Amino acid sequence: MNRTEILIAVLGCGFLIYLIWEAFRVRADRKKLTHVIYVNGTRGKSTVTRMIAAGITAGGHKVMCKTTGTLPIAIYPDGHQEEVHRRGPANIREQMKFLHIAAREGADYLVIECMALLPEYQRVSGKNMLHCDIGVITNARLDHMDVMGDTREEILTCLMEMLPEKGQIFTAERDFDEMLQARAEKLGSSLTITDENTLGDLPGAESLDFPENVALALAVCEAVGVDRKTAYEGIRGFIRDPYALSIFKGNNTVFVNALSANDVSSTQMIYDKVRGAEDEELVILINNRGDRPARARDMARLVKEMQPQAVWILGDNQQALEALCRKAAPKAKLTGYSVAEEVPFASDKPRLIMAVGNIKNEGIRLVERAKQELELTEGVGYVQ
Secondary structure: OOHHHHHHHHHHHHHHHHHHHHHHHHHHHHOOOOEEEEEEOOOOHHHHHHHHHHHHHHOOOOEEEEEEOOOEEEEOOOOOEEEOOOOOOOOOOHHHHHHHHHHHOOOOEEEEEOOOOOHHHHHHHHHHHOOOOEEEEOOOOOOOHHHHOOOHHHHHHHHHHHOOOOOEEEEOOOOOHHHHHHHHHHHOOEEEEOOHHHOOOOOOHHHHOOHHHHHHHHHHHHHOOOOHHHHHHHHHOOOOOOOOOEEEEEOOEEEEEOOOOOOHHHHHHHHHHHOOOOOOEEEEEEEEOOOOHHHHHHHHHHHHHHOOOEEEEEEOOHHHHHHHHHHHOOOOEEEEOOOHHHOOOOOOOOEEEEEEOOOOOHHHHHHHHHHHHOEEOOOOOOOO
16 A cells, blocks of 8 residues: 555544544433434524423423524523534534533533434434434425425425434424324324414413414423423523514614515515504515525515515625516515615605515624614514
């Protein structure tokens, strides 16, 4: 063997040893945890993850929680939060890091949001990295269609790849019960499909958030032994994602931060909850990311379905998105803005601004402006 072949052989052996050690460490740390609860779905993952963690904590357990919503954030068993700082692009190997942290912190439970999109990554992260025994799917809506599928059925098939074998499965998705039951039977796992119409015994539950999210989180908490009312008290005080759906009012304007609810059906659901009088001008404000061309097409489809009076565009590739929106809503007035500070909040007539698309970059700056210049509407619920 020449030197190059020897070097390759040594590196190969070293890498193999590392993989064996890593697998051993994952299994050793997983044994220290009572449950790993893996939360997936199109919308509401971060909210449901945080709710479950808060409900179980209220039951007297030590919980490590990690979400990857508007910002990747870890919530430690002592209650403090830390933003997850990454040196490069997001990578599913990050999930193992928090399995190790949970074990190190003496947690009983790890409640963690799925960050994978491709089905093979979902499968690897759920079964090989986290060894989850409780899988949660919030819903299956049309989003990330470029990698997850063109239909809701295909998207659900992708989402189900992370579900556990011989474990427990919970979902609020009620449209595909036969698909879910078939997968649960194949895995040898139990299936619970939750019902948002079961919250009547809990005052304020239906206005706390989307009722299906509350019911789903409660079901998981009850399944691990936390009393329903105790879990609900914890859920009522859960720490929301810092840039989750929020509604601001002022200057004759209602500003809806729906930048994280960026699929068409979720945005329309939010609009139906917050819309005002018929004479209210509807503005759809799209914050576009250049690396999400499929999302841009989705937002143009949203414009076509909602037919707003105006479309405002922030972010990247504005010319291309403007062309899509002009075709989708020929009568809408289109305006582009370079930075969030240029977006006008004041209006001389009633106006509803639906901010959609993506929260990153100018989106975060836009919401920070709203926090400073407008008044946050309390008690509106429907935060996702």
